[in-house]
Amino acid sequence: MEKEVKYDFSNSTCRQDSNAEKYTLREELFGTIDVEPMWVADMDIDTPDFVLDAVKKRLDHKVVGYEEVPDSAFLAQIEWMKKEHNIEFNLEDMIYSHSVVASMNTAIDAFTSRGDKIIVQTPVYPPFFHSVKEHGRVLLKNPLKLDDDGTYHFDIKDLKSKIDERTKLLLLCSPHNPVGRVWKKDELQEILDLCLEHNIVVFSDEIHSDLVYSPNKHIPFASLSKKARDISVTCSGVGKTFNMAGFTMSSVAITNKTLKSKFLESYNKFHYAQGSSLSHVAYEAAYKNGKEWLEELKIHLYKNYKMIQELCSKYQNYIKITPIEGTYLAWLDCRGMGLKDKSLRDFFIKEAKLGLSAGLSFGREGSGFMRLNFAVSTTKMMKVIKDLDKALSVQYSK
Ligand SMILES: Cc1ncc(COP(=O)(O)O)c(C=O)c1O
CATH class of the missing domain: 3.90.1150.10 (Aspartate Aminotransferase, domain 1)
Incomplete structure (x- = not known):
């Protein structure tokens, strides 16, 4: 039936x-x-409607002043990520961001210096390479390999041949925009092994992680192992999933305390603040009811x-x-x-x-x-x- x-x-x-x-x-x-x-x-x-209704309800309260992101919003996301993607984060790992692209720029500022190399796997969502250039960093292009059947793969051999001591960061698009790949565990593991070997931080943009078609399964980079968590930053949120990009709220999850404090040093320079009161309730409602x-x-x-x-x-x-x-x-x-x-x-x-x-x-x-x-x-x-x-x-x- x-x-x-x-x-x-x-x-x-x-x-x-x-x-x-x-x-x-x-x-x-x-x-x-x-x-x-x-x-x-x-x-x-x-x-x-469950998102819009939550916002309407919030407006029954007559004051919309400065507000912190309520714990309940990130707790709802943590619960979602655990159930849907088999990854566990704690509340203290979660950082508010109004935009994944802004988080990427913050990561570039935090983890690299002028002249350092950043790996980008093209074709890819344009801010990946624009952000690198705008910060005066060097773009290390590791184009995806296109197979005869029209599917794309990482080119690990090419990557290995290009990495050097100035290579500090890899911008991973997972799932990948625009080629529609949902990276498999063994593919991500190869990236992890190389990054571990060369001390490269991985910025994993997982904004499309909920939009995956069965039988494919999104594997968060940080879920590969404790070592993967230690060298990575995970960005995700509800913007794509529930068509609510206009609420401009996403998260950055970092478990490694040193990486987190480096990230926050840059983050605090830009005064991100805590987003809008309406976004907070919309975000929570989406994760709880979606x-x-x-x-x-x-x-x-x-x-x-x-x-x-x-x-x-x-x-x-x-x-x-x-x-x-x-x-x-x-x-x-x-x-x-x-x-x-x-x-x-x-x-x-x-x-x-x-x-x-x-x-x-x-x-x-x-x-x-x-x-x-x-x-x-x-x-x-x-x-x-x-x-x-x-x-x-x-x-x-x-
Ligand atoms: C891979 C990827 N990352 C980030 C974004 C934009 O995210 P945000 O609006 O939170 O900056 C998009 C939007 O198309 C995207 O496809």
């Missing part, structure tokens, strides 16, 4: 009148507002992915979809279309009327690829598929 569904993702609230970045920046990025925005990694799916919603969301997202996969198989000589294990980001290999990057982007904007992220923005290795965010309602997904099918059929007269 089919399980009864509780949540409906067939339609979603229009975001155009809410100052949503993916809409407001269309003209600037795509030169037109006549595109369906499928770029920024947030969802065109309503933030769940399990069922998330399970249904993932089923919905995977159906969207399958729709794109089906379309790609119709045009398999031109466009291929990278097999996905996690995230709601489809990494489209469009090299078969034989277009230069600018023309490829123009095709999606002008012919399909879709605003996607250009592969090149994730590093040189993204040339010929486009990233499509498929976290939208069924209605919107069907329209996108129709528009893309039409554009491709005109181009390839199917």
Whole structure:
């Protein structure tokens, strides 16, 4: 018997009148507002009611002054991480952050000095390499290896050949945006072994960790062993999972006291404060009530992915979809279309009327690829598929 569904993702609230970045920046990025925005990694799916209701309830209290993050918010997250990801943190390990990218910048400031090398595995979410350069550190690029079947892997041999005594930090994207990999234990272990050997700190960005499709399983880097915990910093939060990036709250978990105090030295320089009172209650409500919603969301997202996969198989000589294990980001290999990057982007904007992220923005290795965010309602997904099918059929007269 089919399980009864509780949540409906067939339609979603229009975001155009809410100052949503993916809409407001269309003209600037795509030169037109006549595109369906499928770029920024947030969802065109309503933030769940159990989050919104908690915020409304908080507003019954008539004062919104300075507040500390309540222990209950991080305790709810700790409980979630234990149950969902088999990792145990304590309250004293948890640090508030308004943004994972800000935490990454703080880690760079804390654990490296000017001229030190930082490992980044491209193609990757652009702030990974921008942050390194903006701090005057040296980018040590360790591109992922692309197999014939379209899946990506770490290139450990390349990494080994590049590490030297100035290599101090590795920025790990786990699960990986944009290639959709959920790293396996043995893959992470190889990274750990190398980092232990060379005294390299691992900044593990696990913001997409809840958006993993069965049978894949997210393995927190810090869960590998006591040694892994000792050399790593783990970032996660509810922003992606429950579509609440606008609440700007995430966490940094550090168990090693020396690393933590180094991190806090940099952190305190920037006066992060403690976030907003509304974020605190939203965060806690999400972790306490989100399990069922998330399970249904993932089923919905995977159906969207399958729709794109089906379309790609119709045009398999031109466009291929990278097999996905996690995230709601489809990494489209469009090299078969034989277009230069600018023309490829123009095709999606002008012919399909879709605003996607250009592969090149994730590093040189993204040339010929486009990233499509498929976290939208069924209605919107069907329209996108129709528009893309039409554009491709005109181009390839199917
Ligand atoms: C891998 C990764 N890290 C961090 C972020 C952004 O996180 P935040 O908004 O908390 O800075 C994103 C957003 O797309 C992401 O994909």
